[in-house]
Amino acid sequence: MRCRTFTRPLSLLLLTGLLSLMTACGFHLRGAAHVPAEKQNVTLQSISASSELLDSLKRTLRYNGINQISNAPQQIVIVSSRYKRRAASLSSRSEVDEYELSLAVSFHLADQEGNPTTSDIRLQQERVYTYNRNAAAASAEQERLLKQELHDAMAQSILRRYLASNPR
Secondary structure (H helix, E strand, O other), X not given: OHHHHHHXXXXXXXXXXXXXXXXXXOOOOOOOOOOOHHHOEEEEEEOOOOHHHHHHHHHHHHHOOOEEOOOOOEXXXXXXXXXXXXXXXXXXXXXXXXXXXEEEEEEEEEEOOOOEOOOOEEEEEEEEEEOOXXXXXXXXXXXXXXXHHHHHHHHHHHHHHHHHOOOO
């Protein structure tokens, strides 16, 4: 009986200590990025981008408190966007076992007049998934979800590059 009353406060003390260590080392859950005041308004231009990428980017900007306006002091210009699906591995019967999905985006940042402030930045994201021809509908749904994840990850990467940039 006496042992139980001693271990409970000790467990609480240990838990408190672990949580304190985690926050002291810089651990924190991922959430909205810190956006400086001069980067809270941006114009999004697209020369060649898929609607899925633009939707993900608009959603990411909105979530992080960045307003998309038409005449902002800074612009994100999507120059090109290419989505590709290819067979990553084949079975012994020459049937596809895995597919690789990739998304390559080229963009640059520009000032209010449209003059580039960075050279073209090229980013690429990839995902691989196992294809099961006996469950084609499930594999198609998995591909759809991974494609959305690719676009969301790319939008996050573009946002990080935008926030890390220094206007000339």
